[in-house]
Amino acid sequence: MNIPVDQRLDLHAKRIVLGITGGVAAYKGAELARELVRAGASVQAVMTASAQRFVTPLLLQSLTGNPVATTQWDTTQPNAMAHINLSREADAILVAPATADFIARLALGRCDDLLSLLCLARPAERCSLLVAPAMNREMWAHPATQRNVQQVQQDGAMLLGPAAGSQACGEIGAGRMLEPDELRDGLIAHFQPKLLRGRTVLITAGPTFEALDPVRGITNRSSGKMGFAIARAAAEAGASVTLVAGPVHLPTPAGVQRLDVESACQMQAAVLPLAPQHEIFIATAAVADWRASKPAEAKIKKTAGLAAPTFELAENPDVLACVAALKDAPFCIGFAAESHDIERHAREKLQRKKLHLVVANHGPSTFGRDDNRLILVDATGSRELPQGDKLTLARALVAELAQRLQAAGL
Numbered sequence: 001m002n003i004p005v006d007q008r009l010d011l012h013a014k015r016i017v018l019g020i021t022g023g024v025a026a027y028k029g030a031e032l033a034r035e036l037v038r039a040g041a042s043v044q045a046v047m048t049a050s051a052q053r054f055v056t057p058l059l060l061q062s063l064t065g066n067p068v069a070t071t072q073w074d075t076t077q078p079n080a081m082a083h084i085n086l087s088r089e090a091d092a093i094l095v096a097p098a099t100a101d102f103i104a105r106l107a108l109g110r111c112d113d114l115l116s117l118l119c120l121a122r123p124a125e126r127c128s129l130l131v132a133p134a135m136n137r138e139m140w141a142h143p144a145t146q147r148n149v150q151q152v153q154q155d156g157a158m159l160l161g162p163a164a165g166s167q168a169c170g171e172i173g174a175g176r177m178l179e180p181d182e183l184r185d186g187l188i189a190h191f192q193p194k195l196l197r198g199r200t201v202l203i204t205a206g207p208t209f210e211a212l213d214p215v216r217g218i219t220n221r222s223s224g225k226m227g228f229a230i231a232r233a234a235a236e237a238g239a240s241v242t243l244v245a246g247p248v249h250l251p252t253p254a255g256v257q258r259l260d261v262e263s264a265c266q267m268q269a270a271v272l273p274l275a276p277q278h279e280i281f282i283a284t285a286a287v288a289d290w291r292a293s294k295p296a297e298a299k300i301k302k303t304a305g306l307a308a309p310t311f312e313l314a315e316n317p318d319v320l321a322c323v324a325a326l327k328d329a330p331f332c333i334g335f336a337a338e339s340h341d342i343e344r345h346a347r348e349k350l351q352r353k354k355l356h357l358v359v360a361n362h363g364p365s366t367f368g369r370d371d372n373r374l375i376l377v378d379a380t381g382s383r384e385l386p387q388g389d390k391l392t393l394a395r396a397l398v399a400e401l402a403q404r405l406q407a408a409g410l
């Protein structure tokens with residue numbers, strides 16, 4: 001099945017209270033409500049009085065399918081305790097946008113409106129509080145706001161963002177609310193088990209590009225999707241992740257440190273100094289096996305009557321084999337994209353490159369697609385992961401990896 005990442009139901013059965021406070025980004029809060037519902041969550045919107053000056057409860061009710069809570073004085077609730085009922089039923093409260101004023105109120109433990117009241121009344125051990133600040137850059141940078149933000153984090157809230165960029169007021173700087181899809185993914189990540197908490201993971205992804213001249217080169221059809229999905233899954237699981245990416249057009253997963261390279265030699269130069277600082281190395285990149293020995297400095301022109309050019313090729317370094325041969329090599333996982341005899345070729349790579357694990361797949365049929373079938377091959381045997389989209393497989397691989405590290409006492 002081919003599930004595009006934006007049609008996944010990663011928040012299935014999650015009950016989310018979406019708090020919207022009064023800032024221009026409130027309109028994005030409405031879009032976020034839609035994203036959360038599309039991801040399978042049941043969403044209860046709670047709006048402050050100032051939020052209702054920017055967007056209406058009617059809009060949020062239409063998007064979530066639930067009446068919007070706006071006051072603690074709601075006599076339609078049988079016990080007249082909206083703040084208790086809402087926070088007891090929720091798996092998480094996400095306040096997006098959270099204004100400077102609302103964060104200040106949270107920091108002080110104020111509770112004279114429904115949203116701050118239910119943040120204070122929530123059972124913190126089973127209902128997390130996530131806060132997405134949105135404000136002008138001067139307001140964000142102000143020592144009072146910074147103090148308040150630190151306080152709410154110390155009190156157990158998790159911060160999502162803010163981002164830097166152009167602001168509603170026309171200024172440019174830090175304080176912009178994250179985009180609705182980034183907030184949705186931040187919430188999804190929050191719910192993932194922290195199987196790699198504190199671990200360090202280095203990943204290569206994508207193709208490499210080996211120049212023949214300044215405009216042409218040798219490359220391959222790898223999209224980088226599997227490597228990026230693994231980077232996201234490892235970060236969601238609590239690891240600190242570095243991703244060395246060949247030329248691909250994919251957004252960097254949240255929280256992942258990314259380095260862009262072009263050729264195999266550049267990938268090797270980026271990876272080798274980083275490898276000893278990481279516990280796990282996952283090589284998903286489709287590194288070109290050869291490069292032109294002497295790429296032309298100027299564009300090669302086609303001249304009528306002259307024969308087509310020929311290129312002498314040199315072998316590229318094997319990034320994975322070099323890392324696995326290091327004295328303090330990390331736990332090394334290789335990928336093998338094969339067209340036939342998948343398991344036999346994977347095992348040959350496991351032994352030749354001296355790896356802990358090889359993840360094999362059927363190369364030609366998976367390039368650029370969102371789903372895949374993986375076979376895990378190690379010294380003791382092989383095991384197939386159920387077919388799925390690449391993010392689901394990446395999460396299964398992360399779980400498998402966590403188990404293997406633990407079994408190996410690492």
Ligand code: CTP
Pocket residue numbers: 204264283284285286287288289316317318319320321333334335336337349
């Ligand atoms: N790899 C690498 N550097 C290379 C070639 C491969 O790091 N120069 C890594 C890939 O990222 C992958 C694994 O090695 O994890 C297997 O790559 P593959 O190209 O399938 O193996 P090769 O050794 O090149 O064998 P062949 O192309 O003959 O199948």
